[in-house]
Amino acid sequence: xxxxxxxxxxxxxxxxxxxxxxxxxxxxxxxxxxxxxxxxxxxxxxxxxxxxxxxxxxxxxxxxxxxxxxxxxxxxxxxxxxxxxxxxxxxxxxxxxxxxxxxxxxxxxxxxxxxxxxxxxxxxxxxxxxxxxxxxxxxxxxxxxxxxxxxxxxxxxxxxxxxxxxxxxxxxxxxxxxxxxxxxxxxxxx
Amino acid sequence: xxxxxxxxxxxxxxxxxxxxxxxxxxxxxxxxxxxxxxxxxxxxxxxxxxxxxxxxxxxxxxxxxxxxxxxxxxxxxxxxxxxxxxxxxxxxxxxxxxxxxxxxxxxxxxxxxxxxxxxxxxxxxxxxxxxxxxxxxxxxxxxxxxxxxxxxxxxxxxxxxxxxxxxxxxxxxxxxxxxxxxxxxxxxxxxxxxxxxxxxxxxxxxxxxxxxxxxxxxxxxxxxxxxxxxxxxxxxxxxxxxxxxxxxxxxxxxxxxxxxxxxxxxxxxxxxxxxxxxxxxxxxxxxxxxxxxxxxxxxxxxxxxxxxxxxxxxxxx
Numbered sequence: 001x002x003x004x005x006x007x008x009x010x011x012x013x014x015x016x017x018x019x020x021x022x023x024x025x026x027x028x029x030x031x032x033x034x035x036x037x038x039x040x041x042x043x044x045x046x047x048x049x050x051x052x053x054x055x056x057x058x059x060x061x062x063x064x065x066x067x068x069x070x071x072x073x074x075x076x077x078x079x080x081x082x083x084x085x086x087x088x089x090x091x092x093x094x095x096x097x098x099x100x101x102x103x104x105x106x107x108x109x110x111x112x113x114x115x116x117x118x119x120x121x122x123x124x125x126x127x128x129x130x131x132x133x134x135x136x137x138x139x140x141x142x143x144x145x146x147x148x149x150x151x152x153x154x155x156x157x158x159x160x161x162x163x164x165x166x167x168x169x170x171x172x173x174x175x176x177x178x179x180x181x182x183x184x185x186x187x188x189x190x
Numbered sequence: 191x192x193x194x195x196x197x198x199x200x201x202x203x204x205x206x207x208x209x210x211x212x213x214x215x216x217x218x219x220x221x222x223x224x225x226x227x228x229x230x231x232x233x234x235x236x237x238x239x240x241x242x243x244x245x246x247x248x249x250x251x252x253x254x255x256x257x258x259x260x261x262x263x264x265x266x267x268x269x270x271x272x273x274x275x276x277x278x279x280x281x282x283x284x285x286x287x288x289x290x291x292x293x294x295x296x297x298x299x300x301x302x303x304x305x306x307x308x309x310x311x312x313x314x315x316x317x318x319x320x321x322x323x324x325x326x327x328x329x330x331x332x333x334x335x336x337x338x339x340x341x342x343x344x345x346x347x348x349x350x351x352x353x354x355x356x357x358x359x360x361x362x363x364x365x366x367x368x369x370x371x372x373x374x375x376x377x378x379x380x381x382x383x384x385x386x387x388x389x390x391x392x393x394x395x396x397x398x399x400x401x402x403x404x405x406x407x408x409x410x411x412x413x414x415x416x417x418x419x420x421x422x423x424x425x426x427x428x429x430x431x432x433x434x435x436x437x438x439x440x441x442x443x444x445x446x447x448x449x450x451x452x453x454x455x456x457x458x459x460x461x462x463x464x465x466x467x468x469x470x471x472x473x474x475x476x477x478x479x480x481x482x483x484x485x486x487x488x489x490x491x492x493x494x495x496x497x498x499x500x501x502x503x504x505x506x507x
Contacts, residue, residue, distance in 0.1 A: 018195055038195040058201075071356060073286035074279035093276050094268030097286055100205040100503070103359040108200040114268040172358050 003082040004149040005121055006062070006177035007136070008159050012184055013143035014055040016041040020135030020144065027122060027134035034108045036060075036119045037135060046186050054183055055143075060085060060106035060119035061168060061176035068098035068107065076115075083149075083177060084123050089115045103169050104176075121146070149177070203360075204503040209266040211496040214350045215379065216259030218372055218491065221347035222380020224252035224300055226407070228336045228343075230400050237332075241307050243396030244404060247387035248380070249307035252300040255383075256346070260293070285356045289349045296346050299339040302328040306335075347376040354502060361433040362440050363502035365425060371418040371494075374411055379491040381408045382484035389477050398475070405480055408487065409466050412459050415494075419455070432507030439505040446501045454497055458490010 016039050024030065024037040037059040044052050062085050069077045069085065076091035077098045087098075092115040099107045099116050110117040122133040131137070136144040147156030165179040166188060182188045227248020236242050241249075264273045277294075280287045305312060305321060306328030313322040328335060351369030358364045381404050388396040426437030441447055462483050466474065473479055 016194070021195055033197065034200050035196055038198075040193075040195060058195075067358060070281075071284050071286065073281055073284045073290065074275050075281045076279075091275055091279055092269060093272045094270070095276075095286060096205050096268065097284070101357040101359055105201050105203070109268055 002150070004177070005082050005084055005127075006147065006149045006156055006179065007121070007133075008145040008156055008163075008165065008179045008181060009055075009057040010143045010145070010159075010163065010181040011055050012181060013141040014039065014057075015141055015143075016053060016055050017140065019138045019140060020057075023134040023138040024119075027125060028120075031111045033111060034117070036117070044183075044186055050185075052183065052185055054186075054189075057178070057180075058105070059178075061104050061174075061178035062119075062121065064175035064177060065173055067101040067103060067172075067174060071097045071101040073097065080123070082123070084121050085118070086120055086123065087116055087118065089113055092116070103172055103174065203506050204500065206499060206503065207266070208496065208499075209262045211499040212492070213259040213263045213266075214372070214499065215492045215495040216255045216262070217350050218347050218376025218495070219379040219383055219488075220252045220256035220259065220300070221296075221343040221373075222377040223248040223255065223384050224303060224339060224380070225343045225347070225377055226381045226384050226404055227252070227303075228340050229407075230404065231336065233400070233403070236397075236400065239310075240395055242400050243388035243392030243394075244384050244400050246307055246392050246395065247384040249304045251380070251383050251387060252343075253297065253304055256293070256297065256300065285349060285352045289346075289353060292342060292345045292349055296339075296342040299335060299342060302335055303339055306332060344373065347373040350376070354498070359506070360502045361426065361429075361436040361507050362422075362505055363498070365422055367418050367421050367425065368498070371415060371422065374414045374418060375491045375494050378408055378411045378415065379488055381405075381411070382487040382491075385484040386481055386488075389481055393477075401477075401480055402475065405483070408484075409463060412462055412487070416455070416459050436505040436507035439507075440501045443505070446497060446504065449493055449497050450501070453493035454490055457486055458493055462487055462490075 018039055021035065021037050021039060025035070028036060030036055037057070040056040040058055042054045042056065044054050046052060062083065064083070066077070066079060066085055069079055073095065074091045074093060076088045077085070078088060079085050094114055096109065096116065099109065107116040107118045109115070121127055126133060132146050136146040145156050145159045147154035149157065151157065160179060163181045165181050167176040167179060227245045230236055230242060230244045236245065264270050267273055276290055280291070282288070302324070305325040309322070309325035309329065312318045313325045348369040351372035354360070354363040355365055355368040385401060385404060389401065423437050423441060427434050441450070465483060469479070
């Protein structure tokens, strides 16, 4: 049964602790110099002078309309049946067209394989065992919610029905499957 | 690494580096060289052997420059030994696949053109006697082959622009005028390279009338390029928001904007136009001036490719 996996990142629950970042590195054995996932923390000053933080999850947003897959000349970049954007290293020539075409800077060149690498929602490891991605599992504040958009009873569909969300750079028509719950304070920089 | 989330080195938006700029230059030059050689060959009196030096220059330059460019491109891949997978796996939605297929067809027809023009040197007196039947084929079906070559050359020249304009991650590149700009500047580079090679290496067979014609054509193409660059930036301003911001930054920030104003526009476009109008007829038509003019045009076109590639990837709004 095909699925449509997606994730929610709640800016109000996130504390920028980087537990997700570290869990991702350890689960996916990411080399020291590169990252599939970071949470960028930005200090904000609101109009009344109070201070707060904005958290940006920097990783693949698993677009439905994928610029990286469209430009790939060999179909090494592809979307699997569950809506996860992946790279088939056997087909990749390393032209880096996908790295350049990604509006979210989600891809990097893996220092060992020399092929572009990126977040896979832990597809090859945890997901195949029926577990959630490592970042979701370790998040201490439940700021990350993962699930199948095609299952009306899934936790993610419940969250998407109850909280306000937006997606980054929606104007590009990429239809990311990474939903952001914006900070309840201040403006939204989409 | 001084943020708690780790090193941000991988988030450099400049993904493609100078070898790609040189490839874009060489691909445009190759297409322009064969286009201008065919245009000259189709003119009255030029369609019979002995061939004009310009035609010989284009016949050599087209396959040699595209070959050199493709070698550069393959060695720039992060997995160069896998390059052959590009030749057997296709994605018809990708401009790169379309480019590979266009080059598949363009390479042989440009080599056929070379064989036809240099039949005597290569297949009659030279070491490639076994290629004589193919050279004859190229000559017997010259007009048809040249028509096909012309279409493919336009495709190769324009595809280098589409390759970059297909990416909506870069506002300076994601513009419909880029393929037209690259095709025009490629034609300009091809004309200039043909003039240099024709006048230096085939001095006796290069007719002055053809030199004047191509030189005059180049000036017109340069005006078109100036207009395309103007359209590109005005278009970005009209889009507003991040695109307008990126456009303004690309016009006025750092060494790249200096390269645009001094190298691309000043040296490569305005100086040739200025000299063409300011210099007396005698100087303008001297071989030395035509060669000098062609060299600055070539430098300007290379600067344009370098500027577009780097500024495009640097100023993302």
